[in-house]
Amino acid sequence: MKNLLSMDDVTNEEIMTILQRAAEFEAGAKPQLEKEYFVANLFFEPSTRTKTSFESAERRIGATVIPFDAGFSSVLKGETLYDTVKTLQQSGIDAVIIRHKEDAYYKKLLQGIDVSIINAGDGAGQHPSQSLLDLYTIFKEFGKFEGINVTIAGDVSHSRVAKSDAIALTRLGATINFVCPPAWQGEYEAHHNWDELLGQSDVIMLLRVQHERNAAYEGFTVETYRDQYGLTVAREKHMKKGAIIMHPAPINRGVEIDSELVEHERSRIFAQMKNGLFIRMAIVEHILKGRG
Numbered sequence: 001m002k003n004l005l006s007m008d009d010v011t012n013e014e015i016m017t018i019l020q021r022a023a024e025f026e027a028g029a030k031p032q033l034e035k036e037y038f039v040a041n042l043f044f045e046p047s048t049r050t051k052t053s054f055e056s057a058e059r060r061i062g063a064t065v066i067p068f069d070a071g072f073s074s075v076l077k078g079e080t081l082y083d084t085v086k087t088l089q090q091s092g093i094d095a096v097i098i099r100h101k102e103d104a105y106y107k108k109l110l111q112g113i114d115v116s117i118i119n120a121g122d123g124a125g126q127h128p129s130q131s132l133l134d135l136y137t138i139f140k141e142f143g144k145f146e147g148i149n150v151t152i153a154g155d156v157s158h159s160r161v162a163k164s165d166a167i168a169l170t171r172l173g174a175t176i177n178f179v180c181p182p183a184w185q186g187e188y189e190a191h192h193n194w195d196e197l198l199g200q201s202d203v204i205m206l207l208r209v210q211h212e213r214n215a216a217y218e219g220f221t222v223e224t225y226r227d228q229y230g231l232t233v234a235r236e237k238h239m240k241k242g243a244i245i246m247h248p249a250p251i252n253r254g255v256e257i258d259s260e261l262v263e264h265e266r267s268r269i270f271a272q273m274k275n276g277l278f279i280r281m282a283i284v285e286h287i288l289k290g291r292g
């Protein structure tokens with residue numbers, strides 16, 4: 001695998017290879033890079049989890065991280081993303097991890113650039129490293145994907161996590177349901193109330209209401225959204241035995257999930273973040289080793 005751009009391009013076999021390597025890292029395995037590699041993290045949109053966990057992962061596997069601050073780069077002077085990445089290539093960078101507001105920004109980089117590209121989120125497109133850590137979290141919990149019922153609730157149309165997870169989980173044999181307001185279902189069929197989903201789902205994954213992408217629909221208020229679509233303390237009591245709660249975070253506490261549930265015994269939200277470190281170690285090692 002030269003790049004990690006979209007879950008459409010990652011085979012089930014590659015997914016399981018990365019999950020297996022993440023499990024090895026979690027168990028204390030040593031990294032296997034046999035030469036020095038240089039990486040840079042280009043975040044043109046805000047990030048806490050993805051940026052810090054990629055940087056921690058890169059350092060832990062022995063890659064050299066070259067600092068790049070999008071807010072103090074020549075992008076502010078009008079340099080294109082292509083010219084920026086080509087410049088880093090000329091500086092000896094082997095891989096870039098990019099988050100960008102534009103959907104599929106990476107298509108502009110595929111011709112003429114030799115640096116490996118790891119997509120850390122493209123607009124409302126995809127978020128493959130989040131998807132892989134979500135898969136790792138589910139696999140650790142249930143030991144399989146086949147037959148697992150996953151309900152994804154919230155701002156589906158603006159969510160790159162929902163798209164990446166739906167592609168990968170469906171291909172791996174899980175059943176996906178969406179619950180959201182009609183204005184947020186995008187290309188998917190969706191339920192518009194929780195009804196039987198609470199008692200059937202093995203995984204309930206909440207999505208953040210993305211105010212920065214003008215997500216609010218006519219009539220949206222935080223209170224009505226929470227009442228109709230939020231995972232409330234009352235709704236948790238109807239969840240299936242053994243079912244877990246996930247959320248890619250950051251969280252709007254009291255909007256898509258009640259604050260009391262964030263560290264509830266069913267919640268794997270902070271575990272997801274820890275799993276993200278091992279998954280990103282596996283991703284970056286896999287891609288750098290593949291460069292030879």
Ligand code: CP
Pocket residue numbers: 046047048049050051121130248249250
């Ligand atoms: N889940 C996620 O992508 O979080 P950040 O925006 O903090 O990176």
